[in-house]
Amino acid sequence: MTLKVFGDRMSQPSRAVILFCKVNNIEFEEVTIDVVKRQHLSQQFAEINPMRQVPAIVDGRFKLFESHAILIYLSCAFPGVADHWYPADVSKRAKIHSVLDWHHLNLRYGAFLHTTLGPTLGRPLNPGAAANAKKILESSLAKIESVWLKGSGKFLLGSYQPSIADVSLVCEIMELEVLDEKDRFRILSPYKKVGVWIEATKASMQPYFDDVHGILYGSKEKYQKQREIATLHSKTRRLFNWFDYEHYYKHVM
Amino acid sequence: MTLKVFGDRMSQPSRAVILFCKVNNIEFEEVTIDVVKRQHLSQQFAEINPMRQVPAIVDGRFKLFESHAILIYLSCAFPGVADHWYPADVSKRAKIHSVLDWHHLNLRYGAFLHTTLGPTLGRPLNPGAAANAKKILESSLAKIESVWLKGSGKFLLGSYQPSIADVSLVCEIMELEVLDEKDRFRILSPYKKVGVWIEATKASMQPYFDDVHGILYGSKEKYQKQREIATLHSKTRRLFNWFDYEHYYKHVM
Incomplete structure (x- = not known):
């Protein structure tokens, strides 16, 4: 079966x-x-x-x-x-569990993703939750950079080949794809090793990585169009306000 | 070493x-x-x-x-x-991972414990967070009762001997010890199997269980005294309010 x-x-x-x-x-x-x-x-x-x-x-x-x-x-x-995904060695395996458990209460945590991405997806923005989410996200990326990517290899725990921890964490970070390109760059660019690690993990799993993330790439385009429409509406509204102001200036004052 | x-x-x-x-x-x-x-x-x-x-x-x-x-x-x-703590069998081991991972984002989740216990520990009460915390706690206990304790054994996954999942989850639930006895009973009493499981897990790890939880039992007494003082203050305040009212009634009206 x-x-x-x-x-x-x-x-x-x-x-x-x-x-x-x-x-x-x-x-x-x-x-x-x-x-x-x-x-x-x-x-x-x-x-x-x-x-x-x-x-x-x-x-x-x-x-x-x-x-x-x-x-x-x-x-x-x-x-x-292959063994590198989840090594038989007790100590190596323990380190992978440690990354995965940390992931649960930090990078994943749910809240930050929903609230950071919320506005992108048209959900109402809760400023307190969004600020907290941003803090957790930045702190998590800083820890990945300084703790999990310490070592000579490009993958988590300084390894030369990916483990299940790489798959799990990179799939989480890929959620940021749906953000505006500038926002995504602003969030990720301070973390150089994180950038190298994401690309290395993607490359190690091609062509399947892009295949499985196709749905997310599609959403990215959809949200980009929504953002463009929202910007256009906002510009039209400013133009309308300006026009009203001119009218007021000429005929009322 | x-x-x-x-x-x-x-x-x-x-x-x-x-x-x-x-x-x-x-x-x-x-x-x-x-x-x-x-x-x-x-x-x-x-x-x-x-x-x-x-x-x-x-x-x-x-x-x-x-x-x-x-x-x-x-x-x-x-x-x-002993093998029962973390069985060598791949399927049994997988089920234990499943309980532990579920625990991270449900029973543990942090928020509910801090906010449910917050008032007990003298922290300010955030009604929204406390209500959410209560919901997560009750939902988690209901899932332990109906999903993880399904089966003939007294332990998680219907086992006849405890695993590391039992140790981890019961240690979390023991946090409720610091609540008022009536509140603790109100929270736990709807979940009969959960009650049996907690006692079975405790018994399987005595005398070490009580030794390690001694600090928590000590806190329970301390918080009980704090609650008694708070109740006394509240009664004194009510008495004072009543006295003021009598004074007003007699001399002002």
Whole structure:
């Protein structure tokens, strides 16, 4: 029975799992659970994952959810996966767990992504939450730069080859793609090693990386158009205000 | 060289690691990093954990942080640890990872504990955050009851013996000890299986469980006294208000 991966490519942990399968030639069937259509809340999906979150997998009779747990399981249960993804060595493995656990409460944290990206996606801006989100994001990028990318290799933990931690964290950072190019540059450019690491991780997983992120690249264009329309509206409004002012100046004052 | 555990017994993940070492007869030296005294922010501690958080361990030349990563490492690196704590079986291990990862973004989540316990500890109450915290807590307990405690055994994943997931989650829930007994009962009593599980996990790790939680039991008494003083103040204030009203009634009206 083929492995089934239940996910939504708009969700970063889903992309990490799908990407990992493709890169490692793990045969799988992708089952799309459209989160916008609230398919993850259906009773049918609750049979797969009672927590009603994507991604989840079914391997024969074995069901599993939580993307880090899935990545580790796939590394161990499928013999074709190279050792560097999740090394057998206890100490190396421990360091990868440490990165993944740190990721949960820092880079991922949910809040910062939703609030930083919220305005881009047309959601209302909560200034307090956005400022906090920005702080967590910058602090996380600084820690990746100074702690996790310390060492001679281009990958996390100073390695010369990527691990599941690289897949998971880079898929998270790719969310920034939907921001305006200038904003994205402003956020990422202070972290030189982070930039090199993102490109190295992408390159190590091509052509699958771009394939799996296609949906995000598509969204980027859509949001860019929305931003252009919003800017045009704002300019029209300024023109209208200016016109009103001229009218007022000539006829009322 | 003996294993060193850097922690503060007031922090639940520190207690989980210390407890695990004691239960499994792992020889270690406990180095207290007093978080209230901000010792975790010192340059000296940053040499151990650049993220400046407790717990962290040093095993020979190997340094590690993040409590889940530490519990897994100890299970694998110390041969005396029984298999049930972190089974060698890939599927069983995967399920334990799944519980631990879920824990990060749900039961632990930080926010709910700080805000639920905030008022107890004399911190200002933010009603919005407290309501959200309560919701996350209740939802997490309901999921533990209906998902993780499904099965015939008393422990998580329906097991008959505890795993590192039981240690980690019960240490988190023990934070509720510092609440008023009535509040604690109100929160926990709807979840019958959770109650049985907490007691079974405690019993499986005695006498070490009570030893390591001694600091929390001490805090419980301290906060109970603070609450009694606050109640007394509130009664005095009501009496004073009542007296003023009588005075006004007699002499002014």
